[in-house]
Amino acid sequence: MYKPRRAGKAKETERKQPLPLPEVGAVVTGIEAHPKKPHMYRISLKLDPHPEMEADERSKEASTAEPETSDWNDEVDALIAGAQSAKEADETLITVHEDTLVSLRLLKGRRLSVEEVAALVQDEQKEEAYRSALLMLERKARTTAELSQALRRKGYAPEAVSACLERLRAQRMLDDEAFARRYTEQRATGQRKGRMLIRQELLQRGVERQDIDRAIDGLDGEVERESALALARKRWPNTKGNDRERKMKLMGLLMRRGFPSNIVKWAAQQAAEETGEDDSDEGFGDDVLHDSEYMED
Known part of the structure; x- marks a missing residue:
């Protein structure tokens, strides 16, 4: 008996993996000021599937093109004023800084080589990484290592992260010391x-x-001593046990808080003496600093 095949159940072996996109040049089809990012512009690019024809097309354009006039300066002024805008259905958008816009003369109709497109993509990611880093630094201070890890977690390439960190260090916005x-x-x-x-x-x-x-x-050593003493005074009344046990527990706490042994002993002794509950220093030596029985808060 004939059984029809179920629709949509193709064999795995028949499925073809998509091929990677080829490296291609592009043509600038539109430029507009970014609505939310000052000094940034969105460049609309139409990818050119035949970059090998680029040289021939450029030579044809050069032979028929009119001599360049001062319109370039006028158009740059208009772009920086946010006056130009254009979009097409099959465009790729790349965001660039206005300095890149001017340095590469990114006018509508400008043809870009494969290398120029790749450079624009890299510049876009570097700028995005930089702006992301600024937002993170506004929220809280970070070390170079912390900021680098945060940017990598966001998916930025190592080259973009390195360029961002170098830029921030040059601006003295990132200083580990x-x-x-x-x-x-x-x-x-x-x-x-x-x-x-x-x-x-x-x-x-x-x-x-x-x-x-x-x-x-x-x-300042005096600041460290005062901090240790303030903590010892706060904890001493709530520390249980006899005098020696209380001192040992308090010293364990101070050691865990990172104070040097000489400050630890001094602060614990001072806190005990101020309450009038300390009768003797007997057994109150370096050995208690290593007694794990009393290393709890």
């Missing part, structure tokens, strides 16, 4: 953290060791 100094000061005073924990956090953020060293060396 300055970031490390601000971070160290803020964490020491605002969050009561010691230099060792701050160093670890900066390393995790991708800051170079030499930048970290300079930031840590610039940390």
Whole structure:
């Protein structure tokens, strides 16, 4: 008995994978000012499937073209004023900066080579990466490594990311050494953290060791002592156990917050003495700094 084949169930072997798009030149079919991005322009390109004919066509155009007049300057002025606009159904849009618009003389009808189209695509991605980086830096400060990772997660090519970071460094909008100094000061005073924990956090953020060293060396020792003492005073009343146990727990906390051992011992002793509950320093030495039994908050 004949059974009709089910529609839409073609064999897997019959399916052909789409071929990659060939590298082609293009013709500028329209230009318009970007409605949301200042100094940016959207270029409408119609891909040329026969780039090998480009030289012949250019020679024909050159033989029939009239001498160039000052209309170029007038048209550039009009473009920068946002006056030109054109669209077609089969166009590809590329966004470029006005500097690129002028330097490449991107007028309607301008024929672009394969290399020029590729350069425009790269410039577009570099500009998009740069603008994305500016938005991220407006929200919060970032290190070079953090910004690089964020841009890569957004899908930008390594070349675009590198160009963006270099541009930001040249504009002094990305400076890991300055970031490390601000971070160290803020964490020491605002969050009561010691230099060792701050160093670890900066390393995790991708800051170079030499930048970290300079930031840590610039940390005021008195500020660090006051931060440790303020934290010890806050935690001492709620720490349970006898005096020695309370001191050891408090020292464990201060050690985890990154304070040096000499500041840890001083701050814990000072907090205990201020309450009038400390009777003796017996057993209150370096050994407690390594006693894991009391390394809990």
